[in-house]
Amino acid sequence: MSPRPSPPAKRAFKRTPPNPKPEYEFLGPPGAVGMFIALPLITYGLYFNCREGFGCPPAFWDSKDGFWPSISANPTAYPVDLFNFFLSTWDMAAFQVYSAFILFLFVCYFVVPGPVVEGAVVGGVGGSPLTKDRSKYTLKYKVNSLRTLMLIAAIIIATLVTKGVKPFLFLHTHFIGLITASLVWTFSVAIFVYIWSFLPDSNGQEKILAIGGNTGNMIYDFVLGRELNPRFSASPDSTFDIKYFIELRPGLIGWILLNFGFACQQYSELGRITNSMAAVLLFETFYVVDSFWNEAAVLTTMDITTDGFGFMLANGLLTWLPMNYSLQARYLAAYPVDMSILHCFIVLGVQCIGYHIFRSANGQKDTFRRYGAEAPQNKGLKYMETASGSKLLISGWWGTARHINYFGDWLMALAWSLPCGLATPIPYFYPIYFAVLLIHRELRDEEKCRKKYGKDWDKYCEIVRWRIIPYIY
Incomplete structure (x- = not known):
């Protein structure tokens, strides 16, 4: 009886050492720490400085109250203890809704049909030889964000016909909780892709890192991102790219949904939609639809071809974009303008x-x-x-x-x-x-x-x- 053949030996996994002379961007590690702290606080600050019942600063400077008078006029409205502040904004219902939204988009990515296109040539350091050149390669992506948005629009219309605007008022009344929920997802995704970047791929080889994403400074690499194209498979035929998925869907679609929720709030208060609110909804929705119509164009942007995926991009797409870009609609919901x-x-x-x-x-x-x-x-x-x-x-x-x-x-x-x-x-x-x-x-x-x-x-x-x-x- 012949002996059982030995399995082929796997290639030893060797991790790329940090760049000997890293070229920092965004002011280097201090700038990364600043973004890590400041970006979430700015998002909260925009909410607390302009909300219904507390007013919105009429000017940057007031002769009586100084800089941003609404803050000095009611200082007790602004918590100092960040931990207790975070707990005070926690909203389980908002977290469940935001998480269900992300899960729905994830399922739609695979279920909703769409063509598969080849992206631009990108380059990183190390990694599996997806093409003959280890550092220059192309990946495939599924393009279906516009069809996903059309599906969501159909669901919204069906809900409006059957239940009216009431279900969408949740987005206004639970907005602060949605900010916190988005930040939980931001940190979770950023931590996951950071740890994921150190693990070998399915071929037992190191991941392809962004150029400049392997400085050895933990905070800087965490914020700017280590891996260039975080995926669950090293196969060039796979299409689910974490960065690409988050680049368009949660932020842009979430932005439009929040705008619609604020418009519903205005309608419930006034019994109509002002022409200013209609203009904001029309222009911003058109911008998103136009972006989705030209979805493949995002594959040539620096976000996809050059930048690593870390906290900066995760925060920008999951929190900053939907929560801050919807500011105009949220303002008009509280302070209508004709x-x-x-x-x-x-x-x-x-x-x-x-x-x-x-x-x-x-x-x-x-x-x-x-x-x-x-x-x-x-x-x-x-x-x-x-x-x-x-x-x-x-x-x-x-x-x-x-x-x-x-x-x-x-x-x-x-x-x-x-x-x-x-x-x-x-x-x-x-x-x-x-x-x-x-x-x-x-x-x-x-x-x-x-x-x-x-x-x-x-x-x-x-x-x-x-x-x-x-x-x-």
Whole structure:
């Protein structure tokens, strides 16, 4: 009787050592600690500084009460003990609803049909050889977020017809609990992917880490993220990517659902929806639908191709986006505004101009990348060739500014706040924050391009002088 053959020996698992000279971003470890603490507190602060029954600061500075007068006018409304504060905001019903929402989206990802597309070439360090090159590879993704949103819309319509707006008032009355629930999920996901990044994949090999995600500083790596594409399988045919799943679905869909809940609250109080609330719902819903319609475009963004997935992205997508971007609708639910005809035209004009710049600029860049300069739709566009073989547009939208799409994106953000009027700066938090975010993103992209193109980038910058806003910045 022949002896049983020995199983093939597995490759020894060796972990990639930390980068010897890490290049920190976001001010390094101190900045990571700051984000870890400040981001949740800002989200809570926006709630406590603008809520029904407690007022909303009429100005940044008041001659009597000083900075943000609503705080000094009622200091007992702002807890100091963070642990007791967290306990006071805990809401089991809100946690169950938020968790059911995430689980529903997870199931929809697999159940709702959608095409599978190949993403852009991404690169990291270490990891399984998903392609011939260990550090450059492509992954597959399932595109079905728009169909998921359509399913949710059908459920909402059926609920409205059978039960009215009452079930959706939960989102307004339990909002503070939903913030806490989202943060529990944020920390849980961030801790999971951090630990997961140290474990070998199904082939017994180390995970592919983001470049700059392996500094050896635990706090920094936890916040910025270690693994580039956290997945449950190393197979290139698998489609469920944790970062990609969270990138679009919970934040953007949650944002629209919260907006709708606040609109229902206004309707229950006033018996109608103001034109300002209708404008906010229309513009922001259109933005989300447009993002889902062009879902595959997210696969070329820095979030997917470059950044690791850690606390920063988890918080931004699970908590920051839905809870803070819905601020305008929440404000209008408590402080209704009826816009004049002139006010309506201003808001509509800013929105349309912003969308035209944003979508046409991105469309021009996308068709140039797909079809090249010889395609009929790209006729007349000028470009310069770089030593790396890439072609950079120097005419059309991209001849006016190097990141002209950011300007259009920001104008739309401003249009979402303008319906709230000028009684308080609080609803303008998003365009203010977004301006800072876009400038920082532009600086990061500039640094990346300068490393990639070298002297060719300097030449390009001489031709296209402006960064975001022509003749201004």
